Amino acid sequence: MIDDVIVAIATPLGKNGVGVIRMSGQNSFDIARKMFVPFNKNVSFLPNKMILGKIILGEIFDTGYFVYFKNPKSFTGEDVVEFQAHGGVVVTQKIVEQAIHCGARLAEPGEFSKRAFLNGKLSLDQAEGIIDTINAESELELKASGELSKGELTKKVKEMQDNLTDILSEIEVNLDYPEHDIEYITKEKIRENLQTIKNEIESLLETSKQGKFIKNGINIAIVGKTNVGKSSLLNSLLGEEFAIVTDVEGTTRDVVIGSLEYKGMKFNFLDTAGLRKTDDKVEKIGIEKTKQAIEKSDIVLLVIDSSRDIDEQDKDNLKLTKNKKRIVLLNKCDLKSVAKFEGEFIKISAKQKTNTEEIKEKIYQLALDGKILNNSLILTNIRHINVLLEAKEMLCKILADKSSVFLDCTAMDVKEVWEKLGEITGESVNENVINKIFSKFCLGK
Ligand SMILES: Nc1nc2c(ncn2[C@@H]2O[C@H](COP(=O)(O)OP(=O)(O)O)[C@@H](O)[C@H]2O)c(=O)[nH]1
Ligand SMILES: [Mg+2]
Known part of the structure; x- marks a missing residue:
């Protein structure tokens, strides 16, 4: 039997319009009444009714609402009282202190939900659903x-x-x-x-x-030779100048991550160092990181410069990514087309930001294996x-x-x-x- 009264601030600590302080337990009504004086002296404290008055904090008080939820019709299944006060750090903390002074104790993280579960108001997976709702990105x-x-x-x-x-x-x-x-x-x-x-x-x-x-987002590695336009592509997808773009080979050395949301799904793009043979110590590490990014990614965007012939390095890159879910992009289609590629591809110009929507849709389809997401249950x-x-x-x-x-x-x-x-x-x-x-x-x- 859980009979002690727990108290906690339910809203974030900071300067907010309103701050909610919640109490749950058998004596929560009595404890809350000790620290509240209604403006209307004749008001009756019925459940689910908001009552305006003074929340007494020792010498001082705050003006706010008192709401009482009678068991079992409350979130925890116990008697619950909520104060809606002004949302300042000190005010809300003072109310908690006062409640503790009147007989409550500070709640542990998740204790209200835990009580809801123990009192049969929620199943465990439902409670986990609530926390996922709070954390949803x-x-x-x-x-x-x-x-x-x-x-x-x-x-x-x-x-x-x-x-x-x-x-x-x-x-x-x-x-x-x-x-x-x-x-x-x-x-x-x-x-x-x-x-x-x-x-x-x-x-x-x-x-x-x-x-x-849905939970982690889709990790998409942007891969290809140096200077084919990988960083330009990232910028064109994100719609902002995010990664550094120059005509100097080996500009991108570390993995640059940029995210966006498409059709409610989070896409994480990993712009990588171009793959080529190099003696540069830093670039070599970057290339190693590119290989790891390919490994870890769900989808690879393999970029090829369509204004040049496909060379050995392009072929190596195709081989390196052949076992991944992959989209081949022939970039720089604003220039004269030279590359001959057999197989499925999308023609783009990262510089002119063309076909970005088509790429996003293709990623979405490929990740979900072409299955349409409906409203039914999805395990996350x-x-x-x-x-x-x-x-x-x-x-x-x-x-x-x-x-x-x-x-x-x-x-x-x-x-x-x-x-x-x-x-x-x-x-x-x-x-x-x-x-x-x-x-x-x-x-x-
Ligand atoms: N004409 C043209 N140039 C592009 C295009 N995309 C990138 N570039 C140029 O190619 C060079 C290398 O681009 P960058 O994005 O840094 O390539 P990365 O090394 O693969 O990241 C830069 O000078 C870009 O302006 C494009 O679609 N068309
Ligand atoms: Mg780059």
């Missing part, structure tokens, strides 16, 4: 975390768990009445049902490929992905067992899969995991 990340906090994954997992429960009772009936032919039919049916659940897990896991890009959280991978592995093992004792052995294994899936919603997860998850939350959430 792009529109699609926001969308994915929104699905999570809405409980879409919880719903899917619970459906799978229900199916597993049905399978378990099927097995039990059969173990109690082991007539030979019934057993055979049941065995096949169980196998089919387990296979269906495995397929569902697999299709969920399939979305994690897109999820990875590595913990959820790992739990599902393990559950899938367990199902594979059960299905691989073709022995005649299939039924006897399966019940326990099926129960284990059920529990594994429960780690997503938090139903079957140990305290350490829970504490670790909530400690990553911000203070006041």
